[in-house]
Amino acid sequence: MPQERPSTGMKVGLEIHQQLASGHKLFCSCPAVKSEDLPLSFERTLRPAQSETGKTDPAAVFEFSRHRVNQYHWSPESACLVEADEEPPHPINEGALETAVIASQILGSKVIDEVHVMRKIVIDGSNTTGFQRTASVGLGGSIEVDGVRVGVQSVTLEEDAARILGEDSKKRRFALDRLGVPLVEVALDPVEGSPEFVGRVALQLGRILRSTKRVARGLGTIRQDLNISVAGGRVVEVKGVQRLQLIPKVVEYELRRQVGLQEAAVELKKRGAATSGFATKEVTRLFSSTRSSVLSKELARNSAVLCVAAPGFQGMFGWEPSPGVRLGKEIADVARASGLGGVIHSDEFEKQGVSSAEAASLHAEFGGHKGSGFVLVAGPRGVAEAVCAGIVLRLQAATAGVPAETRAATDSGETRYLRPRPGAQRMYPETDVPMIVMDPERLELSRRSLPKGWDSEVVRLEREYTLSRDMALKVYDSDLEEDFERITKETGVQPSVAASILAEAPTRLAREGLALEPLGLEVLEEVISLIGSGRLAKEAAIDVMRAIAKGSSADVESAVVALGLGAVGEEEVLVAIERVIARDRGLILERGERSFSPLMGELMRELRGKADGALVSRLLKKKMDEVRGSG
Numbered sequence: 086m087p088q089e090r091p092s093t094g095m096k097v098g099l100e101i102h103q104q105l106a107s108g109h110k111l112f113c114s115c116p117a118v119k120s121e122d123l124p125l126s127f128e129r130t131l132r133p134a135q136s137e138t139g140k141t142d143p144a145a146v147f148e149f150s151r152h153r154v155n156q157y158h159w160s161p162e163s164a165c166l167v168e169a170d171e172e173p174p175h176p177i178n179e180g181a182l183e184t185a186v187i188a189s190q191i192l193g194s195k196v197i198d199e200v201h202v203m204r205k206i207v208i209d210g211s212n213t214t215g216f217q218r219t220a221s222v223g224l225g226g227s228i229e230v231d232g233v234r235v236g237v238q239s240v241t242l243e244e245d246a247a248r249i250l251g252e253d254s255k256k257r258r259f260a261l262d263r264l265g266v267p268l269v270e271v272a273l274d275p276v277e278g279s280p281e282f283v284g285r286v287a288l289q290l291g292r293i294l295r296s297t298k299r300v301a302r303g304l305g306t307i308r309q310d311l312n313i314s315v316a317g318g319r320v321v322e323v324k325g326v327q328r329l330q331l332i333p334k335v336v337e338y339e340l341r342r343q344v345g346l347q348e349a350a351v352e353l354k355k356r357g358a359a360t361s362g363f364a365t366k367e368v369t370r371l372f373s374s375t376r377s378s379v380l381s382k383e384l385a386r387n388s389a390v391l392c393v394a395a396p397g398f399q400g401m402f403g404w405e406p407s408p409g410v411r412l413g414k415e416i417a418d419v420a421r422a423s424g425l426g427g428v429i430h431s432d433e434f435e436k437q438g439v440s441s442a443e444a445a446s447l448h449a450e451f452g453g454h455k456g457s458g459f460v461l462v463a464g465p466r467g468v469a470e471a472v473c474a475g476i477v478l479r480l481q482a483a484t485a486g487v488p489a490e491t492r493a494a495t496d497s498g499e500t501r502y503l504r505p506r507p508g509a510q511r512m513y514p515e516t517d518v519p520m521i522v523m524d525p526e527r528l529e530l531s532r533r534s535l536p537k538g539w540d541s542e543v544v545r546l547e548r549e550y551t552l553s554r555d556m557a558l559k560v561y562d563s564d565l566e567e568d569f570e571r572i573t574k575e576t577g578v579q580p581s582v583a584a585s586i587l588a589e590a591p592t593r594l595a596r597e598g599l600a601l602e603p604l605g606l607e608v609l610e611e612v613i614s615l616i617g618s619g620r621l622a623k624e625a626a627i628d629v630m631r632a633i634a635k636g637s638s639a640d641v642e643s644a645v646v647a648l649g650l651g652a653v654g655e656e657e658v659l660v661a662i663e664r665v666i667a668r669d670r671g672l673i674l675e676r677g678e679r680s681f682s683p684l685m686g687e688l689m690r691e692l693r694g695k696a697d698g699a700l701v702s703r704l705l706k707k708k709m710d711e712v713r714g715s716g
């Protein structure tokens with residue numbers, strides 16, 4: 086029972102990033118299209134610079150310590166010199182700005198009088214410039230979810246980042262097609278309540294933004310960031326949740342992780358574990374004849390083996406305060422974020438083939454603290470050193486509970502470490518773009534194009550297509566509303582059938598654990614049109630879709646054939662009739678016309694509803710006449 090959960094003081098601040106359908110990018114005229122071919126490329130390396138206050142951002146330092154090169158791949162169809170930072174930005178995309186104003190007005194935000202474009206420092210390489218252009222458009226406002234008022238903090242117009250293609254310990258590869266696509270970011274006040282409630286807040290906000298009919302559609306066009314904290318802990322930023330259904334899972338996972346880390350902190354304090362003075366040494370020579378396969382593989386590659394000693398941590402790396410939460414996993418994540426496979430900690434020495442003699446030599450090397458834990462890091466020396474520095478920071482934070490981090494959501498609804506949370510002071514003015522004055526005329530213009538609201542749209546679907554409220558909502562939330570209306574008209578299929586195939590069946594298959602990628606709109610449309618033409622029973626649609634999702638059939642036609650679902654033609658109907666007549670000849674001769682109904686029923690059962698009833702009836706009558714004529 087979720088209500089009976091002990092109070093953890095959990096708070097979740099949602100930030101929704103919605104791509105806009107505004108024709109072209111925010112500061113150049115490139116279209117917002119995904120390029121499959123990216124024939125051109127260039128490389129950049131970012132360096133951290135001190136801010137005006139003389140401080141250096143910890144996240145920037147961490148990023149820089151990884152010594153990675155950023156490689157940008159692009160195509161002239163979707164990027165130009167602006168994305169490459171070889172040309173200043175063009176004037177702001179007016180359509181996108183108008184959408185941000187409309188979104189602010191719907192949310193009850195106060196539209197800012199003068200819109201200033203700012204540069205927000207990003208250090209993960211996802212912008213060629215090292216910053217993202219962003220402009221505050223609205224402040225304040227609220228939405229209502231389940232009768233609870235959730236405050237809006239801000240509505241911001243900004244450019245999307247480059248799309249990551251892949252990364253390893255040496256470089257990161259990005260595509261520039263997505264860089265500069267206009268986004269509206271809506272940040273909400275932190276909410277309390279169940280993980281499911283957080284999911285409903287995100288759903289509601291998405292519905293409101295879609296009601297403008299000015300936002301991009303499809304997977305990846307909407308992303309949620311979640312700022313999650315529990316009482317007494319720091320705020321953890323989880324980036325990039327793409328599917329709404331994952332939000333409650335991610336919140337649930339973070340809750341478990343953060344509460345677990347706090348329990349670990351209590352236990353560490355009880356044991357008097359160290360909070361500083363973690364020593365790091367190179368220990369490669371101690372492992373020259375190791376039986377650990379992980380370490381010997383690394384040594385064969387000329388890797389260095391470094392060790393961090395953690396006084397008081399023995400037994401704490403493998404301890405699981407809540408399911409799936411271990412300090413060992415947290416530390417391995419730091420190594421993974423730098424492109425290493427992981428670490429070996431002392432609670433798994435035996436399992437990893439590190440001998441007790443080797444463990445003893447580590448104790449001797451570090452001066453033999455009782456209860457000391459050790460973390461071994463193997464890799465190229467520079468990378469291993471940076472990873473050890475990151476691990477020391479993580480260990481220092483362990484006795485305080487939950488460190489402030491930026492994490493990424495995984496497809497399974499967990500989170501993984503990305504980097505420390507960036508500090509404040511990350512914005513400065515973009516001097517290449519003039520300030521925009523929001524005069525009353527401009528505001529009036531967008532006020533006149535305010536949409537009616539998503540709810541009236543759902544009511545329209547209910548009425549116009551005689552759908553249930555639930556089904557109408559599903560169609561609206563599926564993002565396929567327009568396609569639903571078009572397909573229903575084109576195929577003449579009963580709207581509830583089309584709605585269920587477009588908006589319900591894919592969710593059902595996803596719940597079975599199937600990937601939905603093979604079930605594109607064309608596939609769904611073909612299934613519906615086969616039903617419309619009477620070649621597929623509506624009950625069989627889910628089986629066809631399942632076969633395609635599983636990959637056991639390549640397309641709709643072959644799925645129908647493979648499953649034996651194809652509508653039966655005249656020839657097969659005749660064969661079935663001959664068979665029935667041969668069996669029941671006596672009945673026909675005896676009862677005449679009155680034998681038609683039972684025979685028809687028998688045939689339809691035999692053909693399992695796959696034949697057209699009118700055709701069966703016509704052919705059966707003809708054959709019965711022949712029998713009676715010859716009898």
Ligand SMILES: [Zn+2]
Pocket residue numbers: 110113114115163164165166167168
């Ligand atoms: Zn461009």
